Amino acid sequence: MWEEPIPLTGPRKLAPFPIEALPGWLREFVAAVAEETQTPVDLPGAIALSVLATAAGGRSVVQVRGNWREPTNLYVVVSLPPANRKSAVFGLLTDPLYEAEEQLVALHQPAIVEAQMTARLAKEAADKATAKVASAxxxxxxxxRATAIALAQTAESVSVPAEPQLLADDATAETVTSLIAEQGGRISVMSAEGDIFDIIAGRYSGKPNMGVFLKGHAGDRLRVNRQTRKEYIEHPALTMGLCVQPQVLDDIGRQDGFKGKGLLGRFLYSVPESLVGRRKSKPDPVPEQVKETYHRHVIDLTLFLADWTDPALIQLSPEADDSLLAFQERVEPLLAARGGSLGHIADWAGKLIGATARIAALFHLAQHLTRGHTLPVTEATMRDAIALADYFTSHGLAAFDVMGADPTTERARSVLDALRANRWREVSKRDLMVKLSRSEFPTAADLDPVLALLEDHGYVRAQPVHRTGGRGRPPSPRYAIHPRLTDPTA
Incomplete structure (x- = not known):
């Protein structure tokens, strides 16, 4: 007798967005935006994290323990079908960042003008001195000549600061690198479209260019040496807040340039259910006071940290560290390659504890604004960050299902197709190999984990191997096939 086989990957039960974990003023605005736009609360909630990371990224770090520090920038991507008012949500969430950017430009404009004038005068003096050398x-x-050289060196040393910029739209890797260098080591890419993935994959260059996107998340040193420019960034901090259509995730999974590079393991994924077809026609607008408070707090936090050269150091309280350590001990066994529920996305899950510490630091800064560096992160704040980490774990698994992160499961589907096509009731491993693509199964050993998975799910049963005792090649293992694969009505 055969029991009903277990689907290889059925629809996952996705965790609801834990809006109660957000700091009070942020929670109120996110809920109000979700109501007015009639979008899943996941969308404004996830993008709100990117807003905080834009304000604090590159200007603060969280001390985890020992020499372990995490920057506070984040990569967040939300997957939603069309007609979900993504642009409206992005506009409401990012408006105060543009306001803060305008204020920073106004504050720095006098210094920029002064530096430009100094540079111009120094160059003119150097040019005049050079001209006099020939006729002397x-x-x-x-x-x-010595005077002209000295003036030329002085002119070369005058640095004109770039106009402050917090946000960039979809940009090439080269543009992002230059912006990070110009903006004191940080920039944020926020977009309601998924074009950035096409750009990373090589839309313009013809080949993937991921260096800045890999190092910009971790804060690893970034050095660019080209004929036209040389740029060196000690601790680059790139933030990304993106919303893409589900098809984009599927396309990413099919592009070899993304697999094995580590970029997909740096994103926090949200794949909420669309509300299209169930939306109110006349929702409540965002209360003016809630909007004003959100704008003021985002601007205050951004302006407070904008000019920090040494990043603000966020400390964990002993109780917060204990909570993070307990979470780390809960996650670690799940990373096991065999039997671990996160083993097939260990690259992503291995960064989960660091991401949790980053989220906790951002929540802490949102709670205390200009005093966050003077107070330690509390246990309650860390618990809220862990609630977000559990949410992103649930949705990350679903996102990686779409992107085909588990090669064993993908290969198992190929074997099921072969079993259905040939309508075997029983088959040897050797005969099965004949029907499979050698590019997908180069050796018989590549088939072993797939058959083990199919047996665990009840699609096949290993049969006893009867040895004759004679010489020659041993008999090939045989497998009984679930009747449902040969007769769907069985």
Whole structure:
């Protein structure tokens, strides 16, 4: 007798967005935006994390323990079908960042103008001195040449600061690198579309260019040496807040350039259910006071941290560290390659504890604004961050299902197709190999984990191997096939 086989990957039960974990003023605005736009609360909630990371990324770090520190920038991507008012949500969430950017430009404009004037005068003086060298007498040339060189060096040393910029739309890797260098080590890419993935994959260059996107998340040193420019960034901090259509995730999974590079393991994924077809026609608008408070707090936090050269150091209280350690001990066994529920996305899950510490630091800064660096992160704040981490774990598994992160499961589907097509009731491993693609199964050993998975799910049963005792090749293992694969009505 055969029991009903277990689907290889059925629809996952996705965790609801834990809006109660957000700091009070942020929670109120996120809920109000979700109501007015009639979108899943996941969308404004996830993008709100990117807003906090834009305000604090590159200007603060969280001390986890020992030499372990995490920057506070984040990569967040939300997957939603069309007609979900993504642009409206992005506009409401990012408006105060643009306001803060305008204020920073106004604050720095006098210094920029002064530096531009100094650079112009220095260059003019150097040019005049250089011109005089050619017409000087032999006795004067050495002295005038030395003067011209000194003035040229002075002109070269005058640095004109770039106009402050917090946000960039979809941009090439080269543009992002230059912006990070110009903006003191940080920039944020926020977009309601998924074009950035096409750009990373090589839309313009013809090949993937992921260096800045890999190092910009971790804060690893970034050095660019080209004929036209040289740029060195000690601790780059790139933040990304994106919303893409589900098809984009599927496309990413099919592009070899993304697999094995580690970029997909840096994103926090949200794949909420669309509300299209169930939306109110006349929802409540965002209360003006809630909107004003959100704008003021985002601007205050951004302006407070904007000019920090040494990043603000966020400390964990002993109780917060204990909570994070307990979470780490809960997650670690799940990373096991065999039997671990996160083993097939260990690259992503291995960064989960660091991401949790980053989220806790951002929540802490949102709670205390200009005093966050003077107070330790509390246990309650860490618990809220862990609630977000559990949410992103649930949705990350679903996202990686779409992107085909588990090669064993993908290969198992190929074997099921072969079993259905050939209508075997029983088959040897050797005969099965004949029907499979050698590019997908180069050796018989590549088939072993797939058959083990299919047996665990009740699609096949290993049969006893009867040895004859004679010489020659041993008999190939045989497998009985679930009747449902040969007769769907069985």
């Amino acid at each position: 007498s032999a006795d004067e040339q050495d002295q005038m």
